[in-house]
Amino acid sequence: MGKEIYIIGSGFSSLAASCYLSKEGYNVTVLEKNDTLGGRARQFKKEGFTFDLGPSWYWMPDVFERFFADFGKKPSDYYILDKLSPGYEVYFGENDSIKISDKIEEIYEMFESVEPGSAKHLKSFIDSAKANYETAIKDLVYKPGISPLELVNSTTIARVTQFFSTIRKQVRKNIKNDKLIEILEFPVLFLGAKPSNTPAFYNFMNYADFGLGTWHPRGGMFKVIEGMVSLATSLGVKFQVDANVDKIITDGNNDVRGLLVNGKEIKTDLVLSGADYHHTETLLNENLRQYSEKYWAKKTFAPSxxxxxxxxxxxIENASHHTLFFDTDFDKHAEEIYDNPKWPTAPLFYANFTSMTDKTSAPEGKEAGFFLIPLAPGIEDTEELREAYFEKIMNRFEKLTNQEVRKSVIFKRSFCVKDFEQEYNSYKGNAYGMANTLLQTAFLRPKIKSSKVNNLYFTGQLTVPGPGVPPALISGKIASDLINKNHK
Structure with a gap:
């Protein structure tokens, strides 16, 4: 009879872990507080439109392939992937945009046309990014973050200086055009920190961008969730929705004894939490929490x-499936997220129109639009502010893309800091977890295994390896491997 393990939350990391643990013979039950599975990657449907509520970028397809291959499967067994061409488009001003091709040679040509001589620098930069990507995926990101020695091998020693320089310095060393600089600095925003605070080693995100391309699962990112749930179910994983965990129950030896779920006690041998790390620790008696409120307050969190x-x-015209609006001051917006938290003066924003390439997401002749403004976590959130910022970005969108769209809005739904807190128990309403700065990388992140409570583990974007969907899949594998090592 296998050991009983309950997993809190049903996001990517929890689903990945549930598959690995069930395969190893554990009796796995996933508890989801909301009424549908998927965590932040849930779906919203209305009047024939379908939206992914959270993640919308499918990068690093090899990580998804590796996950499914561990179970003798392929992504194509569960969903259809389309490579986007262009991968995305970036607006810098009125009728002034650059489309990022899905072919690396065409990207080199575009750079050269904007800044003569830049193509050779970009090739060198991407060669470095590819080598770092291979090092990261093969040697680093699948490590459990227990010891600094995990980072030490002949490959990383050769690249040690890249951990003490930054993406910003590396990009600006040879590329001088502001537009090209912003395109190269953009991918690290997925890691949740400013380019000036992100180690240069993380340029592997640029290889993920230019080298591996941007993909779209037909039907949306929720198709990946459905595929993982299908796989987990076939492996024997059980799921419960509307299952809110009120408390983690321990005994006098600081062993997990059970969970209080919707007021009812459930016995278990092990608990793995894919829910917000800070929130999970509040489910314990105070003396059993590893990290104080002071600890969390000092950390650099990714934006809300x-x-x-x-x-x-x-x-919609004059836009692409993924469209970024960088027509305002990049550094000023970053400062208003990280250094002087406030509602941004003139925010950069992102728009996603899945229905441009995926007919399943909107009725014929209509468009599904997803708009995102990065914000500082923990700031005031009111309906009035939301409405004011919708007007701001609509004004700019109409002007930049030279079209009128506001009169064509059938409906809109907003989601902000308060919703992240209420729906996901997210610390300060952050959207992406804890940023990957130098002092918050690998073994310097919150630990997967609790140091105070036996049989309690964590997975997801606040522990290793960090923010993003591919890292969440990897986090689920790391956590399950550690549990298996300690309890098999």
């Missing part, structure tokens, strides 16, 4: 977001 899900009654 103001999101809008908008149904339009016409097709």
């Amino acid at each position: 977001s103001l999101l809008f899900y908008v149904g339009f009654d016409k097709k």
Whole structure:
């Protein structure tokens, strides 16, 4: 008879861990506080429109392939992937945009046309990024973050200086055009920190971007969730929705004895939490929490977001599936997220129109629009502020893309700091977890295994390896491997 393990939360990391643990013979039950599975990657449907509530970028396809291959499967067994062409588009001003091709040679040509001589520097930069990507994926990101020695091998020693320089310094060393600089600094925003605070080693995100391309699962990111749930179910994992965990119950030896779920006690041998790390520790008696409120307050968190899900009654022009609006001061917005937290003066924003490439996401002749403004976590959140910022970005969107769209809005739904707190128990309403700065990398992140409570483990974006969907899949594997090592 296998050991009983309950997993709190049903996001990517929890689902990945549930598959690995069930395969190893554990009796696995996943508890989800909301009424649908998927964590932040849930789905919203209205009037024939379908939106992913959270993640919308499918990068690093090899990580997804590796996950499914561990079970003798392929992503194509569960969903259809389309490579986007262009991968995305970036607006810098009125009728002034650059499309990022899905072919690396065309990206080199575009750089050269904007800044003569830049192509050779970009090739060198991408060669370095590819080598770092291979090092990261093979040697680093699948490590459990227990010891600094995990980072030490002949490959990383050769690259040690890259941990003490930054993406910003590396990018700006040879590339001088502001537009090209912003394109190269953009991918590290997925890691939740400013380019000036992100180690240069993380340029592997640029290889993920230019080298591996941007993909879209037909039907949306939720198709990946459905595929993982299907796999987990076939392996024997059980799921419970509307299952709110009120307390983690321990005995006098600081062993997990059970959970209080919707007021009812459930016995278990082990608990793995894919829910917010800070929130999970509040489910314990105070003396059993590893990290104090002071600890969390000092950490650099990735941004929160103001999101809008908008149904339009016409097709949108002059935009791509993924469109970034960098027509305002990048550094000023970053400062208002990280250094002087406030509602941004003139925010950068992102728009996603899945229905441009995926007919399943909107009725014919209509468009599904997803808009995102990065915000400082923990700031004031009111309906009035949300509405004011919708007007701000709509004004700019219309002007930059030279079209009128507001009169075509059928409906809109917003999601912001308060919702992240209420729906996901997210610390300060952050959207992406804890940033990957130098002092918050690998063994310097919150630990997967609790040091105070036996049989309690963590997975997800606040522990190793960090923010993002591919890292969440990896985190689920790391956590399950550690549990298996300690309890098999």
